[in-house]
Amino acid sequence: MNTGLLDFRTDRDASLKLIDWFDIERVRAARILVIGAGAIGNEVLKNLALLGIGHVFIYDKDTIDMSNLSRSVLFRATDAGALKAAVAARAIRDLNPNVEALWESGDVTLDLGLGVYRTMDVIIGCLDNREARLHVNRACWKLDRPWVDGGIGQLNGQARAYRPGHGACYECSMTENDYRRISVPCGAIASRYASEGKVPTTPTIASIVAAVQVQEALKLLSPDVWEGRMLDGREFVFNGTVGAASFVEMPVREDCPAHDLLPPESIVELAGATASRTTGADIVGAAREALGPDAIVDLNFELAVERRCPGCASVHHLLRPLRKVFREDLECEECGRVGYVLSTHTLGGPADEYEEDFLARPLSELGVPRLDILTARGRGGLEVSFELSGDAGATLGWHAGEDSSVDEEAANART
Numbered sequence: 384m385n386t387g388l389l390d391f392r393t394d395r396d397a398s399l400k401l402i403d404w405f406d407i408e409r410v411r412a413a414r415i416l417v418i419g420a421g422a423i424g425n426e427v428l429k430n431l432a433l434l435g436i437g438h439v440f441i442y443d444k445d446t447i448d449m450s451n452l453s454r455s456v457l458f459r460a461t462d463a464g465a466l467k468a469a470v471a472a473r474a475i476r477d478l479n480p481n482v483e484a485l486w487e488s489g490d491v492t493l494d495l496g497l498g499v500y501r502t503m504d505v506i507i508g509c510l511d512n513r514e515a516r517l518h519v520n521r522a523c524w525k526l527d528r529p530w531v532d533g534g535i536g537q538l539n540g541q542a543r544a545y546r547p548g549h550g551a552c553y554e555c556s557m558t559e560n561d562y563r564r565i566s567v568p569c570g571a572i573a574s575r576y577a578s579e580g581k582v583p584t585t586p587t588i589a590s591i592v593a594a595v596q597v598q599e600a601l602k603l604l605s606p607d608v609w610e611g612r613m614l615d616g617r618e619f620v621f622n623g624t625v626g627a628a629s630f631v632e633m634p635v636r637e638d639c640p641a642h643d644l645l646p647p648e649s650i651v652e653l654a655g656a657t658a659s660r661t662t663g664a665d666i667v668g669a670a671r672e673a674l675g676p677d678a679i680v681d682l683n684f685e686l687a688v689e690r691r692c693p694g695c696a697s698v699h700h701l702l703r704p705l706r707k708v709f710r711e712d713l714e715c716e717e718c719g720r721v722g723y724v725l726s727t728h729t730l731g732g733p734a735d736e737y738e739e740d741f742l743a744r745p746l747s748e749l750g751v752p753r754l755d756i757l758t759a760r761g762r763g764g765l766e767v768s769f770e771l772s773g774d775a776g777a778t779l780g781w782h783a784g785e786d787s788s789v790d791e792e793a794a795n796a797r798t
């Protein structure tokens with residue numbers, strides 16, 4: 384780079400171009416998925432925009448409350464009630480028009496298709512709960528993508544980088560107790576009105592942790608250059624109470640379930656398949672063509688098919704992930720008794736007991752997200768993964784300077 388040719392009055396990146404390790408071409412081509420647009424997410428996104436990261440995809444499920452404004456540099460009082468992801472995308476495009484910002488709103492554990500992860504260079508987690516972190520970790524391990532996690536309190540915080548094949552993953556550190564706290568015990572379906580705990584945080588610690596996360600994400604864009612000097616497998620711990628930072632090696636757990644999630648040997652991109660048009664029967668047909676007549680397709684969640692009433696024997700179709708069925712949905716409209724749920728994890732498996740012909744329905748009506756990747760299993764351990772690649776344009780249509788290709792109405796309809 385000939386610094387003599389830099390125009391500091393007109394080139395917004397002139398200063399960055401002076402940094403010898405800053406690979407501006409790599410940064411402009413980068414695709415980063417940011418999950419969570421809360422306190423940490425705001426700071427992460429601000430940094431990504433200032434650095435001129437080319438493509439940023441923002442995923443979040445919440446709307447903006449006035450109480451978010453004390454920790455969210457991208458939000459204004461006039462944004463109250465709007466979707467965090469949408470407002471954050473608009474705000475970072477405003478900060479740096481060279482950044483393409485796409486967004487979607489939904490629950491990361493159910494509504495974000497695995498195909499989105501597959502196109503990303505790095506995933507940055509700005510999450511506030513173990514369940515979402517565990518989900519993101521498994522998705523990243525399965526698709527061989529690095530991710531950077533952050534967690535904050537009021538004065539203290541941590542950042543960790545995870546890179547498949549290079550040290551510990553998030554799940555390595557999970558204890559029996561952690562699993563227990565995440566899993567919903569069999570038969571115990573949560574109430575729709577269960578309250579979520581609120582952890583008080585500050586913008587200062589969010590800013591410190593987010594800055595470390597973004598620096599590590601930058602390094603992960605050029606792992607060959609930074610090999611041995613990255614945070615992968617280690618934890619950055621900032622103790623704001625005494626103003627000290629330290630690094631902790633994260634131990635690898637030998638029997639960690641995430642490590643068995645090898646990247647699919649082959650991902651078949653079904654160019655014509657979309658969640659809203661392709662049916663369960665279509666995808667089972669593709670699986671059987673590839674793997675033989677016994678092949679079945681794994682869903683990435685437990686599908687609640689129907690509710691049966693033990694009193695009047697009426698059947699009520701549920702057709703959504705079991706995690707979106709609440710205690711209030713179990714009561715029979717006819718006789719008021721509490722029904723039981725029939726559910727499945729596969730398409731094309733034994734479905735004799737179901738009254739509903741759910742295979743005839745489009746995948747989206749079963750709760751399969753756009754651009755998802757579904758794995759089919761046949762005899763002898765043969766596996767093929769299918770991507771609903773027909774959704775790629777609508778989900779990830781990166782277009783310079785244009786508004787998000789994911790329109791607000793479509794995203795709202797999915798929440």
Ligand SMILES: [Zn+2]
Binds near residue numbers: 636639641
């Ligand atoms: Zn692990």
Ligand SMILES: [Zn+2]
Binds near residue numbers: 696716717718719
């Ligand atoms: Zn009944």
